[in-house]
Amino acid sequence: MNDDALRERLARLDPAASPADPVSSRWAHELLERTMANDLSDHVDSPTAAAPGRRPGRLAVLSAAAAAAVVAGAAAVLAGGAGTGEDRPAQATTTRLSLPDPLAMSSCVVFSTDVLRDMPVAFAGTVTSVEGDTVTLDVTHWYKGGSADAVVLETPGEHTSASLDAVQLEDGKDYLVTATEGTVNGCGFSGPATAELSRAFDEAFGG
């Protein structure tokens, strides 16, 4: 019996010869929709992320930060200043996001607070460094979907400068940023922290 004959004979043992549910079936459709409803961006900084869905207000963040500082201080004292570098509460955490590819921006959803509200990741930050296509922001406030101290935005592809909606990001300036699937949303859903955009973020995410 040669290989082909053996393979054919084996294939006849296949217990899954009965037809599978086609991808066009309602069952398959629902399964795919359920899968895609899983929000990836809640995990942008999962190693250090807070519980998903947690949305503290500004005061809560401040008091949590103050508490963390106290704990970190206590830990340092207890450790006797050994300086192992493993005192997690004292370490700054960083999340990385991609900036939208300037060449890929083909269509925009019309800006509205309702759309903004659905963004899984939203924060306010101040740019602390611009190095070519990479921009670092110190996070001043997480509205949603993260807890890192800093966020690094990287430009995909061969671009030499970091820009958002064709405007370069500037050192020292405040920005409001949303992201989906690890990529910053342009189209006005992220941008310089104007009074207008700040109001929209407050309205969408409850401050």
Added chain:
Amino acid sequence: MAVTPAHAARRERFELIAEQVLEPLQRYLRRRTDGADDADDVLADVLLVLWRRLDEVPAESLPWCYGVARGCLANHRRGEQRRLRLVRRLAAEPVTTPATDDLDLSEALRSLRPDDREVLRLWAWEQLAPREIAVVLGITANAASIRLHRATKRLRAELIGKDPLPAGQEAGRQATEAGT
């Protein structure tokens, strides 16, 4: 949730790949689980991995997806074993009912080691070539060819009632087989 171009593009790519792999994955899982419910549970896990790791999926997506399914299946079995240990019989692998009366072959296949059996199933049931089997198993194409060759040899030996390649000799024979 499809509110941004990035999200819409991701959904589109996911749906495109899912269209190609959903039915083969169902069959793959049904071949290796006790019942449709188990298969469906694992399928949901596989799709979630696919959704989360969409950027890593290669152009030839099916063998990669089989590889993911293999891992999810192993997790599922570990979970099942933890939950149901000693409560009910849990074979390392469910015994699937042959769809044929070729009992000799069915028996011969069942008597092989799990590794041999799996490589034969990927070859004959999923109809994969050795280089695709390699992707599923996370080994080199050369190693997949050797395993397949060895497995067919052992299967034939089982069919004629004697094993010319007892366990333990394969390391020594590997170089010879690689050249064939």
